[in-house]
Amino acid sequence: MSGPVTTSPCAGVAAGTFLSGAGPVVDFGPGAVARIPDHLAGLGARRILVVTDAGLRAAGVVDAVTGPLSASGVGAEVFDAVRGNPTVTVVEQGGEHARALGVDAVLALGGGSSLDAAKGIALLAPSPGARADGSGATPAAGLPVVAVPTTAGTGAETNGFGVLEDLDTRQKVYCGDASVVPRVAVLDPELTYGLPAGPTAATGVDALVHGLESLASRGRDPMSEAFAAEAVRRAWAWLPAAVAHGQETERSGARLDGTARRARAEMLVAAHLAGQALTRSGLGLVHGFAHALSLHTGAVHGLALAAVLPEVVAWQLDAEPAGWGRAAEAAGLPGAAALPDALAAVLETVGTRVTVADLGARPEQHEALARTALADPVTRNTPRHPGSVAELVALLERC
Structure with a gap:
């Protein structure tokens, strides 16, 4: 997400003004999915579209959610065409499908890709002439959204915008509106228990970077700083344990001891807090590069972030010592100068210490990657802007 852009950092309340809007109602806890019918009833929703991916449907996660809906008399249709890095085409197809079905709400179920796509679908469904890339008719208010994340990463349940790929222009598109901010975010850590180590690490790195970049963003304010600092503190402490649980899941099935349960719950909260932060502050160049890598190489978003994270943070330290110092404090480090090496060590621990070459970026592609990153709106929030x-x-x- 790009978030707001300000002309100067808000280092304290006296440094500027800020406006903090309402977010979703949060229903957190093991077994929270059982309360989804109650939330939909509160919205008056009797026919919904579940936006998800085919993998979750095959794994039975979709059935675990739609079963209670059917028992409560809610009609649920499933749209499972979402893939990683969702495209404007898929969102427009989903919008047409929702419109044809006459649904009155959208249930977003999955990782960040499904949640982002669902918000776009909810926005386009009531407005036949609107397009996901912003062209066409101005959309009317979107359908109500209930968001159910199954990974602890993007925090996409906190805001009304999604990051989509336009394959024709090879650009990221920010699609959304305040009307599709999820009315309810159902955070059930049990949905993340079976996630293997690789996806746990990649999504967890995304949550950590959201917190870190929010603390140094030009658009930060006291509210975003508070959310971001707590997100970094929790992710720094619990991401390695969550990844270790993912490794056990791959070897012998989920071992749901107390540490594993807590690690999954803490990471889900960390991701949500980081989402609250970035919605207010915007992010920066780490995400600008990651978006470019995803577009040009198809890299997984979390790995694309990891490929550039220590080097980009080191490059920016002097431009925003206060923000990076706050990040270091949240991570329990002695100062901002310790961040790059400490970040590299964390990435090594969770198995995501990769280079851009590892992700398929050839030297002759670097200029195109740089141009894409520079043009991405998210880069405008970075504390040291590239010249x-x-x-x-x-x-x-160097990455």
């Missing part, structure tokens, strides 16, 4: 494409190419060569 040229050549400066970003030089930075990429």
Whole structure:
């Protein structure tokens, strides 16, 4: 998400003004999915579209959610065409499908891709002439959304915008509106218990980076700082344990001891808090590069973040010592200078210490990657703004 752009950092309440809007009602706890029918009843929703991916449907997660809906008399249709890095085409198809079915709410179920796509679908469904890339008719208010994340990563349940890919222009598109901010976010850690180590690490790195970049963003305010600092504190402490539980899941099935349960719950909360932060602050160049890598190489978002994270943070330390110092404090480090090496160590621990070359980015692609990152709206929030494409190419060569 790009978030707001301000002309100067808000280092304290006296440094500027800020406006903090309402977010979703949060229903957190093991077994929270059982309360989804109650939330939909509160919205007056009797016919819904479940937006998800085929993998969750095959794994039985969709049935675990739609079963209680059917028992309560709610009609549920499933749209499972979402893939990683959702496209504007899929969102427009989903909008047409929702419109044809005449649904009165959207249930977003899955990782960030499904949640982002669901918000776009909910926005387009009532407005036949609107397009996911912002062209066409101005959309009317979207359908109500209930969001049920199954990964602890994007925090997409906190806001009304989704990041989509436009494959024709090879650009990221930000699609959404305040009307599709989820009315309810159902945070059930039990839905994350079976996630293997790789996806646990990749999504967890996303949550951690959301917190880190929010603390240094030009758009930060006291509210975003509070959410972001707590997100970093929890993710730093619990991501390695959650990944270790994922490794056990792959070897012998989920071992639901107390530490594993807590790690999954803590990471789900951390991701949500980080989402609350980035919605207010915006992010920065780490995400700008990651979006470019995903577009040009198809890289998994969390791994794309990991490929550039220590180097980009090191490049920006002097531009925002207060923000990075706050991040270091949340991580329990002695100061901002310790962040790059500590981040590299964390990435190594959770198995995501990769390079851009590992993700398939060839040297001759670096200029195109740099141009895409520089053009991404998210980069405008970064504390040290690149002066040229050549400066970003030089930075990429160190990643």
